[in-house]
Amino acid sequence: MKQIIECVPNFSEGRDMTIIKSITDAIENAAEVKLLDVDPGQATNRTVVTFVGEPDDVVEAAFQGVKRAAELIDMRHHHGAHPRMGATDVLPLIPVAGITLEECAALSRKLAERIATELNIPTYCYEAAAFMPERKNLAVCRAGEYEALPEKLGHEGKGADFGDRPFDDEAARTGATTVGARDFLIAVNFNLNTTSTRRANAIAFDVREKGRPAREGGKLTGKPLKDENGKPVMIPGTLKSTKAIGWYIDEYGIAQVSMNITDTNVTPLHKAFDEVCRAAAARGIRVTGTEIVGLVPKKTLIEAGKHYLRMQQRSLGIPEREIVRMAIKSMGLDELRPFKPEEKVIEYMLEADAKPAKRLVDLTCRGFAEETASESPAPGGGSISAYMGALAAALGTMVANLSAHKAGWDERWEEFSDIAEKGQALMEELLHLVDKDTDAFNRIMDVFAMPKGTDEEKAARAEALEKATEYACAVPLETMEASLRTFGILAEMAEKGNPASVSDAGVGALAARAAVHGAGLNVRINAAGLKNRELADKFVAAAAETEAQADAAEKSIIEKVNTIISSK
Secondary structure (H helix, E strand, O other), X not given: OOOEEEEOOEEOOOOOHHHHHHHHHHHHHHOOEEEEEEEEXXXXXEEEEEEEEOHHHHHHHHHHHHHHHHHHOOHHHOOOOOOOOEXXXXXXXXXXXXXXXXXXXXXXXXXXXXHHHHHOOOEEEEEOOOOOHHHHOHHHHOOOOHHHHHHHOOOOOXXXXXXXXXXXXXXXXXXXXXXXXXXXXEEEEEEXXXXXXHHHHHHHHHXXXXXXXXXXXXXXXXXXXXXXXXXXXXXXXXXXXXXXXXXXXXOOOEEEEXXXXXOOOOOOHHHHHHHHHHHHHHOOOOEEEEEEEOOEOHHHHHHHHHHHHHHOXXXXXXXXXXXXXXXXXXXXXXXXXXXXXXXXXXXXXXXXXXXXXXXXXXXXXXXXXXXXXXXXOOOOHHHHHHHHHHHXXXXXXXXXXHHHOOOOOHHHHHHHHHHHHHHHHHHHHHXXXXXXHXXXXXXXXXXXXXXXXXXXXXXXXXXXXXXXXXXXXXXXXXXXXXXXXXXXXXXHHHHHOOHHXXXXXXXXXXXXXXXXXXXXXXXXXXXXXXXXXXXXXXXXXXXXXXXXXXXXXXXXXXXXXXXXXXXX
16 A cells, blocks of 8 residues: 655744745655645734655655745744744644554654754654653643743753754744644534534534533533532543534534544544434434545545445445445535545545556556557556456456345355455456556566667666566566465355356356466566576476466366356
């Protein structure tokens, strides 16, 4: 899975658009990142910037943004309504896909050290990157704000984690920065079939982690209870890692429960939706839909879609777009306006922005056949073999899904759903190999375009050709191994799947064997060009072993299929 992180730096300038534009230009020009939002505030004199990308790109872009802010913002003259401590006040890294919070914390610490070392800005670490437990809280790091820095910097227990020194002229100009890592925050509003703010607030208090104040006699109108320290006694809500209030929206003419989910690992979106529905129903109110504010990671909708499929005892082994559609319809994400995943899901936005080169798997069936039949040597047998393997996995998945929905087999839906999910994953892996095989061919072609005049150039060309040829052996072997794994699914479906679809399992087995043997031919022809004969022999031996296993698996499945067909 591609690693994606989000960065949301807060800069202490919200009025001068020239300065703000210069900072965001530095971010965008530094690396391959996608700028999602720039939100300046006049009263706060603060701008919140949001961008995403792969980890190294985001870290570099963040550093360049901090650098430009330090060049343009003089904290000695800064005033605003929002708490602040430096030109770049706070800078969190947030995991979106393929990366953990712990990994983001490690990146944050390295970035904090670089900011201190190269830019001479005192830097604190907070949240998951904190070195001290108390500094997990941003408020602790920023206590006293900019004005307190002379009493904090250079003082043991109060100074910065990186670049700590007595308060000097440079620190007075840049202030201090706080860098950390936190979980992705989802801002969401749940639409209610009421106009009552009071009732919306009651539902919010029922579910939010903080809950509501306890009152004497347990009555809503009773006197608030306080503990021995004089603080209100709270009755916790049912959803951890959430903050919520109720409000009325003139634009829509409805009340909403407005919620921030601060840790989706603890409370995923679908769990929050279900619980707000329960709490609303207990008060005679319905949740009619959901409004996501800003963007969400893809996993949020995938998890939700699978949750509602499970509730219906439906197979989860369906295409990703259908799972996302299930999430949209189940939570009413399109009630107030059309919900377009390509505009609301971070990964989809990045994919659209990347403008990838033409891929074989994006062609129509006719387009793929015509491209293969053209004068170009690629795509060739390797890509066709990978595609046959993908079709084998698709047929096994189809039989599993049909079996999950077979009348009278309702109690077995989860068994077949698990198989279908494995089939979907295998199909995606093999579809990826369709284009990867063409990439392997192109690498060899690129070598032939290298200069070969001098002895040094000839040596470099020979080394590059050996590496490209090794890759051209490894890719079809990968196709063979992935295609071989489809036999496990096909065998299960021939044995215990819907008998009406047993012939489809048989066709899948034939396609899988052809995929294995087809890719095997590519392994052999490419291995013949390797100078390293020991490595070449290993590739050929691995291919032969895989072919033997495929032959045995196909024979067993076809015999089973024919037996079932003959008994009809």
